[in-house]
Amino acid sequence: MEIGVGIIGLGTVGGSVYKVLAQNREKIEKEVGQPVKVKKVFDLNQSRYDELSVPEEQRALSAKEVLNRDDISIVVELIGNIEPARSIILESLKSGKSVVTANKELLALHGEELFTVAAESGVDLLFEASVGGGIPIIKPLKESLTGNRVREVMGIVNGTTNYILSRMSEEGCSFSDALKEAQEKGYAEADPSADVEGRDAASKIAILASIAFNSRILSTQVYCEGIRKITPQDIKYAKELGFVIKLLAVGKEENGLIDVRVHPALIPVTHPLASVEKVYNAIYVRGDVVGEVMFFGPGAGGMAAASSVVGDIIEIARNLKFGSLGRIGCTCFESKKVRPIEDLITRYYVLMEVLDRPGVLASIAGEFGKAQVSLASVIQKETFGERAELVFMTHKTIESSFRKALEAIKGLPVVNEVKNVIRVEGEE
Amino acid sequence: MEIGVGIIGLGTVGGSVYKVLAQNREKIEKEVGQPVKVKKVFDLNQSRYDELSVPEEQRALSAKEVLNRDDISIVVELIGNIEPARSIILESLKSGKSVVTANKELLALHGEELFTVAAESGVDLLFEASVGGGIPIIKPLKESLTGNRVREVMGIVNGTTNYILSRMSEEGCSFSDALKEAQEKGYAEADPSADVEGRDAASKIAILASIAFNSRILSTQVYCEGIRKITPQDIKYAKELGFVIKLLAVGKEENGLIDVRVHPALIPVTHPLASVEKVYNAIYVRGDVVGEVMFFGPGAGGMAAASSVVGDIIEIARNLKFGSLGRIGCTCFESKKVRPIEDLITRYYVLMEVLDRPGVLASIAGEFGKAQVSLASVIQKETFGERAELVFMTHKTIESSFRKALEAIKGLPVVNEVKNVIRVEGEE
Numbered sequence: 001m002e003i004g005v006g007i008i009g010l011g012t013v014g015g016s017v018y019k020v021l022a023q024n025r026e027k028i029e030k031e032v033g034q035p036v037k038v039k040k041v042f043d044l045n046q047s048r049y050d051e052l053s054v055p056e057e058q059r060a061l062s063a064k065e066v067l068n069r070d071d072i073s074i075v076v077e078l079i080g081n082i083e084p085a086r087s088i089i090l091e092s093l094k095s096g097k098s099v100v101t102a103n104k105e106l107l108a109l110h111g112e113e114l115f116t117v118a119a120e121s122g123v124d125l126l127f128e129a130s131v132g133g134g135i136p137i138i139k140p141l142k143e144s145l146t147g148n149r150v151r152e153v154m155g156i157v158n159g160t161t162n163y164i165l166s167r168m169s170e171e172g173c174s175f176s177d178a179l180k181e182a183q184e185k186g187y188a189e190a191d192p193s194a195d196v197e198g199r200d201a202a203s204k205i206a207i208l209a210s211i212a213f214n215s216r217i218l219s220t221q222v223y224c225e226g227i228r229k230i231t232p233q234d235i236k237y238a239k240e241l242g243f244v245i246k247l248l249a250v251g252k253e254e255n256g257l258i259d260v261r262v263h264p265a266l267i268p269v270t271h272p273l274a275s276v277e278k279v280y281n282a283i284y285v286r287g288d289v290v291g292e293v294m295f296f297g298p299g300a301g302g303m304a305a306a307s308s309v310v311g312d313i314i315e316i317a318r319n320l321k322f323g324s325l326g327r328i329g330c331t332c333f334e335s336k337k338v339r340p341i342e343d344l345i346t347r348y349y350v351l352m353e354v355l356d357r358p359g360v361l362a363s364i365a366g367e368f369g370k371a372q373v374s375l376a377s378v379i380q381k382e383t384f385g386e387r388a389e390l391v392f393m394t395h396k397t398i399e400s401s402f403r404k405a406l407e408a409i410k411g412l413p414v415v416n417e418v419k420n421v422i423r424v425e426g427e428e
Numbered sequence: 429m430e431i432g433v434g435i436i437g438l439g440t441v442g443g444s445v446y447k448v449l450a451q452n453r454e455k456i457e458k459e460v461g462q463p464v465k466v467k468k469v470f471d472l473n474q475s476r477y478d479e480l481s482v483p484e485e486q487r488a489l490s491a492k493e494v495l496n497r498d499d500i501s502i503v504v505e506l507i508g509n510i511e512p513a514r515s516i517i518l519e520s521l522k523s524g525k526s527v528v529t530a531n532k533e534l535l536a537l538h539g540e541e542l543f544t545v546a547a548e549s550g551v552d553l554l555f556e557a558s559v560g561g562g563i564p565i566i567k568p569l570k571e572s573l574t575g576n577r578v579r580e581v582m583g584i585v586n587g588t589t590n591y592i593l594s595r596m597s598e599e600g601c602s603f604s605d606a607l608k609e610a611q612e613k614g615y616a617e618a619d620p621s622a623d624v625e626g627r628d629a630a631s632k633i634a635i636l637a638s639i640a641f642n643s644r645i646l647s648t649q650v651y652c653e654g655i656r657k658i659t660p661q662d663i664k665y666a667k668e669l670g671f672v673i674k675l676l677a678v679g680k681e682e683n684g685l686i687d688v689r690v691h692p693a694l695i696p697v698t699h700p701l702a703s704v705e706k707v708y709n710a711i712y713v714r715g716d717v718v719g720e721v722m723f724f725g726p727g728a729g730g731m732a733a734a735s736s737v738v739g740d741i742i743e744i745a746r747n748l749k750f751g752s753l754g755r756i757g758c759t760c761f762e763s764k765k766v767r768p769i770e771d772l773i774t775r776y777y778v779l780m781e782v783l784d785r786p787g788v789l790a791s792i793a794g795e796f797g798k799a800q801v802s803l804a805s806v807i808q809k810e811t812f813g814e815r816a817e818l819v820f821m822t823h824k825t826i827e828s829s830f831r832k833a834l835e836a837i838k839g840l841p842v843v844n845e846v847k848n849v850i851r852v853e854g855e856e
Contacts, residue, residue, distance in 0.1 A: 030761045136564075136573065139568070140568060143567060143743060144564030145564065145739060147735055147742060149455055275703050289731050290725065292726065293726070295722075296724065297719070301719075304718055319755075322750070326750075
């Protein structure tokens, strides 16, 4: 029996999936034991058909035409965004077709609805490419590591921002120069806000945390800070202290509460994530049985994502062959609360510019003390005439107390500016 | 329906599996949708029963007693070595029970026989823990990455030797001192030969290469060199040249031939494998679609391996639930030849001690030239009275030519000793 595939969306990823299914057709057929064949493709931009040399009989005039085919049992949705992707997926699932998607925004907002319909229809809804591009992470979390209670899933899941921070670290250049370079190289979009403000990473950690902690997390529940405020100075001071700065997507479970957030963080240079450079992604998982594991690879690019999409197609094809569709569905069988960011307990790096006068340090330290924020170290850096820079590292403290201290410190007449505040992650 | 498990072998891994199935029972039941319960365990050393507080009704008096139970559908073999493990697995499979094993030696020698019987009986034979301990690598290769034609699978798959090399690199200590320390810390066995001579890694790369290239490779087909000859000097010179020395297990496919070997190698400090330290393992995979991915984690230890074993148990339990046993069996559907080591094309590091005299370099370079071995760099190092040390890095050359040159060089009267020869891996 031939397994029929329809692809909706022939952009970078969709086009690559189309090519891979042709290029590795023979191998895939042997792995599955049955041929896997593209029956119809659809893209609003019909010039893609020519670019990919799609034969006439595979060209659809509408998404509907793909969904209506009885010989298609797997629909691949690669158009992104919420609508019409959501409707296309729902209609596919309802008509008994399994779906492969890379649509992180949709899954992180409407996952529950989609997985419920998939389960009711007894079909598969797979999404390996939605997080980490070509890195196998969804399947390992849902399968190989299922014997673990996951304590922590933490990753560099946005290639654009990792490229920018890597360049800032290597070259000492500013955020805006690094962003410009990333745009020139095609690593950042013309409007980079979803990447640099952390919203892309927020969708991804919502998906990872939902699986890791067996409880649905929406992207809107993820605390989110971007990297626009990071300066070469921060990176330099962090390095002196033995840290690198990365945009981290963090999910942790502590006492039944889920801590889920995206923000720049200082991580120790010895942490496995510290050496992940450029557009590479990596996801670090800590489980109660396995300890620490990490998955590393290309987080973006059409071919990388196609590797994951084709892996999902093969998975469904195997289920079709064995009559085991729906074998692994949604695993959000718990209902855990998200811990507000104010309750986070962590260490902080604080860079401030103060007046270079006697007693300044004492008054700042006094404010930290009043709020019960204990200091691990303080370094006075370069002095510019009347002004000095102070770098504080706190001990672990609760964020609400830290914020209180910070507000008081900002009000001190000797403090010119609190230049940056960055959380610390990945320490023992 | 309850899913019954029998465990044969309650050593470090078996004992951990027993504990994890109890400790995470509730989570596993929710993931599978059915309870997974240990029915019987067996170990020759009956004191293990007390150590693990195994209740009377679970204690078997023989392996046979486990195999004979009708309520056991998954047999976990964790005794290691060839016999009686082979017979136990064969009998289990023939009686329709699925098997989970971590037995790399057995799989790398008798894999074909075992997988044939598993397929005939329509059951699963899973072995995630056989390579890389707790790192998910078998399943990602057989599933997530199946859309790729794998070009290369390369890893640090032996924690003992990686610990030794890490310590030699950090402390500048000798192989024997580092080995002694590893033994004291429980990272090396009293008889460390299977680890330090590379045979453990050879079994593992045989398994990985068989999956990656869809063609059965036996451990006896793996060219194998250990790390006993590596000195702190080699590590120091490598560092100066921008490399680290690791015991690598390498599998590559080129022109339909499989290159599979275990030996110490110089890898560039920038390679993802270079920063894998201590007892950690990592497996790097290069596919034609995904590019480079790497899997990192604990390569040894009872709990790490138990994470993989329990993952496999859950996989089989899901197949039992969906009637899809045998869903993914042996994928060695090709029959590719192994390339002899003499045909390897690579770069070499050569350290030799020579007489410190005019014309020495010319005569050595002359011998390399005669054998068509081109030199990339040569460094003259510390001179001790009459003697000097020369470090050569060759360009890519065929191993047979290189060996010819080396034999001729060893015969030169000005050459006291060729101290070490190490291949270079992981360059572009």
